[in-house]
Every structure is written in C-alpha cells, then in structure tokens.
Amino acid sequence: MAVETGPSYTEDWDGRGKDSLDCYPDDMGDRPEGGWIHWVFSTKGQSTDALLILGGTGSGNYAKGEPLNAEVWHFYTPYFDLDGLTATIELYGGTPGPGGGLVISDYCPGFEELTVSKTVVTSFEREHFWDIEKKVETENGITEEIDEGEFPKIWLIGPGDEGDETATWMIDVTYEGYEDSGWNVSGTITIENTGTLPAVITGIEDVLAGSTIDVDCCVEFPYTLAVGATLICTYDEDGYFEGFNEVTVTTEREEYYASEPIVWGDPTTEINKTVNIKDISDLFGEVSLGSVTAPNNATFTYDKDFAWIDYDDQCGADLRFDNTASIVETGQEAKATLLVNIRCEELTVTKTAVTTFIREHFWDIDKKVETDNGYELDDIAKIWLFYDGSGDETATWTVDVTYEGYEDSGFNVSGDITVENTGTADAMITAIYDRLSGVLITDNVVWVDEYDDPVTFPYLLEVGKSIFGSYDEDVDCKVEGFNRVKVVTERADYCAKAAIVWGDPDEETNKTVTIKDISDLFGEVELGTVTAPNGGQFTYDKDFARADYDECGAFQYDNTASIVETEKYAEASLKVNVQCLPFYESAWAKGDPSVSFCSDFPNSSNWGWTNLIDEGEHTFDLWAAAAQCDTSKGTLVGLVRVTYEDGSVEVVFEMKPGYILEKTDVYIGYDKYPKLPNGRDTVAPGHYVRGSDPGPYEGPVYVIAHAVVGMPADMDWGPPMAE
DSSP states (O other): OOOSSOOSEEEEOOSTTTTOOOSOOSOOTTOOTTOEEEEEEEOOTTOOEEEEEEEETOOEEEEOBSOOSSSEEEEEEEOOOSTTEEEEEEEESSOOOSSOEEEEEEEEOOOOOEEEEEOOEEEEEEEEEEEEEEEEEESSOOEEEETTEEEEEEEEEETTTBTOEEEEEEEEEEEEEEEEEEEEEEEEEEEEEOSSSOEEEEEEEEEETTEEEOOBOSSOSSEEEOTTOEEEEEEEEESOOOEEEEEEEEESSOEEEEEEEEOOOSOSEEESSEEEEEEEETTTEEEEEEEEETTOOEEEEEEEEEOGGGGTTSTTOEEEEEEEEEETTTOOEEEEEEEEEEEEOOEEEEEOOEEEEEEEEEEEEEEEEEESSOOEETTEEEEEEOTTSTTOEEEEEEEEEEEEEEEEEEEEEEEEEEEEEOSSSOEEEEEEEEEETTEEOGGGOEEEETTSOBOOSSEEEOTTOEEEEEEEEEOSSOOOSEEEEEEEESSOEEEEEEEOOOOSOSEEESSEEEEEEEETTTEEEEEEEEETTOOEEEEEEEEEOGGGOSSOEEEEEEEEEEETTTOOEEEEEEEEEEOOOOEEEEEEEEOSSOEEHHHHOOSTTOOOEEEEEOSEEEEEEEEEOOGGGOGGGSEEEEEEEEEEETTEEEEEEEEOTTOEEEEEEEEEESSSSOBOTTSOBOOOGGGHHHHSOOSOOOSOEEEEEEEEEEEOSSTTOSSOOOO
C-alpha cells in the first residue's frame, strides 16, 4: 500500500525462483484461486511497509500479505507468464537487513478439474389381459326354449303377487396375465468444470451394458469447457439391457469417469391394468358396475324384483330383456337374456271433478266538491263571485269508488267416472264406492253401459268394454281434497281420484261496475267503469266567473254520483253567490291632520278634505258617501298613499277588495284649495289638475285626492275578509 513519503529502498527482481512450482498447497492462504505467484523478500530489516510492483507480462501494485511476524515480506499475486515478467519491491521506513533479496517462493499457473455425473432412466410398457362372462338366474329356475336357445323365464300373474320373484345377474371378470414390451434406456451426462483452468474435451465414450452407444452433446469436439461452465449430453437406446452405463470424458490433460447401474423398476406405462365394467340392458339402461385392477379377479352382481303390480299396464305381454356386460377398455362382451310373461286382470279407472260457484262483488262510493279558495257555508262548498271578477275560481268534483271485497256462494262439484277393462280377462265388479272430500256419495252416482242401459252390481265387465258413472253434488262451501272412486272386483281393487280444485268463479256479479253522474250543471254523464279488485277515482272541474252570470243572487248546484249496477250513490252540492252590479260614489282622502271642506264651504254637498303634508310618506283613508261631512255615515273603501321627496309628490290609490276605482282627481299646491279663473277657492274635482302647482315643491304643500268608486249594493256581501 502507498505511504505518505517515498520508499527508502527499491530492488528489481533478477529472475530467481523460476524453477519453483507448487500447485497443490494444503492451505491456499492469500493465493488467488485461478493461479498464483508467491513472492518473498528477506530480510526486511527495519522497514515498516513494502509494495510490490509488476510489469512486463504482469501488471498491478500489490500490498504485503501474511505472515507479518517474520523477517520476510510476503506478496501473493495472480499468475503471469514468467517469461517477460518484471517485478520491483519498494521498502518504507528504515533500510533492509543484510543478505536476502526478491525471489519467487512458489507459483501455480492453475489446475484442470472436471466433475462428471450421469443418470440412467429405464422405461417399458405392460399390457394386461382379461376375460368376462355373464349369466342371469331366477328364484324358481324356470326356463323356456326359443329359437335362439334356452333362457330363464318369470311368469307374473295378477292382480296379486302370484309369480312374483327376483332375478339375479352375475358378471365374472377374470385376470389372465400380462405382457411387457417397449424397453428403453435413456439419460443425461453432466460435465462441470470445477477447476481453475479451461478444459479442452477431446471426446466422450458412453458404454451401455458393454456396448458403446451414441451421445448427443450438441457441440463438436474438441470442445473447450470454460471454468465454472457445464456441458450436458443425452442418450436414448431402445432394448433390454443389464449391468451399468459407464461414461469416459477425455481432455487434453486427463480422463474422467462416471458410472450408474441399469435398474428396471415398475413399468412406465400399463395398458388395461385397471378396467371398467359397463352393463347395458333393456331394464336398467347403461350402468357402470365398477372397476377391476390387476392381478385381481372380480364378480359383480345385481338383482331386480319382478312383481305383477309393476307391469299392470302390460297385461298379456311376453317380454324379453337382453343384457350385455363389457370391458370398456378391451371391448370384450358377455350377454344374458331374461324372459318375462304377464297375465292379468286390468281395469282402467278415470274420473273428473268439476267445480262451479258464484261470486258477488261489493263496492262503496263517495263524492265531494272542492273550490280553489276553500270557502264553505253550512259544510257546503261555496263560491263568491264579485262583480269585478276578483272572486272567479274553479270547483273540482271528486268521485271515489272503493272495492269492499266479495262473497262466494252456490258451490257445486260434478264429474264423470269411466271404468274400462284393459286387461286380458273379464272382470266381475262387485261394488263401486265414490267419496267426495271424504263423504260417501255412492248412492248418488248413476251408472250406465256403452248402450246407455242402467248398470247394477255385481256386473261382469268384458275385455275391452266400459261402464260410465256421473255425479252432481251441491256443497256448503269450498270443500277440499279429492273425489275418490274405488272399483272392487273378485280379484283386486282399482282406484282413481281427481283433485277438487276451485278455480275462478263461473259467474261473477258486479265484478265491473259503471259509474254514472247526474248534476244540475252537466246533466247525466257516464264517468267510466271500475273492475275488482281495483278501486277508482274520477274527477272533473268547472270554472266559475262573474262574467258568465246575467243575474245576481244565490245559486245551489246539486250533484249525485252512483254505481249503476248496485244503485249506491253519493251526493255533493256547490253554492255560488253572485254579487249584484255596483253603484258609483265620490270618495275623498282624509289624512291626519286634515281640513274638512265643510268648514270653508258650508254647502252640505261640498264634503271632503284638504291635507297639509311635509316631506315623507303619508297614508290617508279613502271615504265614500260621507254625506254632510260625517264619516260615520260613510264607507271606508281604500287607502291613498302619498310620497313626498326630492321636490316630487306621488299619489297612489289602493282599493279594498270588492270596490272598483273608476276615476281619480288629485290637487297638489301651496294653497289650501285650487283656484277658479276668477281667483275664488273651489273644491270641484274638475279644477284639481288645472289648479295644481306642477312642482318641484319646497316645504309644506296641500294634497286633495278625489276618486269615483264603484260600490256593491250589499256592503256586507262576500266571505269574511282577512284583517
């Protein structure tokens, strides 16, 4: 390593130690694994540090190495070609001791080492062989010979259990050994360079059970395998071999070996080791019975109970049931056949149950009339039509029809019964019983034959013939359950039933009703229909206006809505008061303070007020018909709002509801009254505008406000007014 000051001593290598060589030390120490040179310098004397510098075929600066306690400096560098290699040692701190010098202690250019391993994989195929047999046996062991041979047979006689028995099928599957083939040996050869030098492989020989075989390495030889690299080769040979597979890998320096035994284990592929047994029959269809695995045998059995009751619809039939069992994988088959003969009495009984009933629906009806303003008198909606049209409004009539359920009645169950001999023998019918929801109604059933002749019991029903019964029963309610019939013969009982199902009613009263409306205003109108179970609402309206009435006074309009089918009805009335036309009066505004015309104009016809105001907002009462200046005999018909600001005076008339503003006159001036052309004071409205000062105004001014107003004949007419 470098130090802060320069070396105190240097020496060049003179080539000593080139004849040293040691490639397999017990302890590598600081030696590089890929090859090394171990340098020594003795003695180091008093020097405290040293540095080795290589040149020529070498390169690099190298610090001292272990051990550090001897009088020798040690250096470990990578291996370089000694021919052309130069080296210089630099010592620091002190001077070297006497004797010694720079020399190579040992060196190693590296070593070759290959690790060879291999695998041996054996494979072969094994085919297994089987046999299959099948038979069917019956409890009674009866057989019958037909054209194809002799087969087991079952005789079923009924009604009853005569001849009922069980058949058993047996399938035997036998293992018959195996045969091996398709022998093969394959594997891999793995070559890994675990040394420190590249290895030049010149060839590979692989011997399988004493015979040399081809190896595929995907490279050409000679082939250089780099340090740490791996080469994998494969082989694949058909045939049966015993012994070992041995491989030899040859390099330019050495031979390497690997060997593995040839071991034949279980077969790689087994054909039909496990087979599945399938059974196809007329009785059971296709059934998987199970499987068998070599080297075992197996027996599969199954049975079926044959009873006459199961074949009561095949009377007189001679049945044949073929059956084939097979090994699915090999296609081998074994067959068995069973014969079954059916002889029986058979009646087919059918019946119907038809329900009927009547349903009556119930309804309610309600009616009301409402107005926009909602006024009422004696709980009757009322409209006030003012002469000025301010009371015009709309009335709306609402008819609500409500469904209130239904009631059923007239319950009845009726139907037919048919008994047909569909068997192979005549049947003696001893009795027939019919029950409706558990109640015996046999005596009410009427029986006839195919020619409509009466039938009595006992009765012999021949093969292919039928008899017919009918019933018709009124019941108190919707009975539940079934209508059941039992036909009794000398051999068996035959039954049939029909469910008692109550569906929709056959007749419905008032399911859909028609709503009719009769009124003073609209006459007779059909509003529409409503169908159960839904209710309905009908609405209609009318606009009421004062302009539509030529006469004034009180009117009442009655109205009745009804359900046509049930004659239920609901009523609603509307009252309409029509105000009579007004008469017209003069009206003057009276402020506070004000000066009455009467004080300055004693004539009784000169009533009214002049009002002195300052700037600001003022409100005057507007009085009409105040004869002789007596406001207690007048009528307050509205307000006059006066705004005085910025030299301008604005006068606005506001009428109370029911009053009409026909004409207005306003005086504004500094004089108490307007002047006539001759200079005299006047209160005549026709002189107000002409006598008014147009402004702008300053200080107090007088205001006289006059109006011609329309007034109703009845001052208290109309609904109560809001304050």
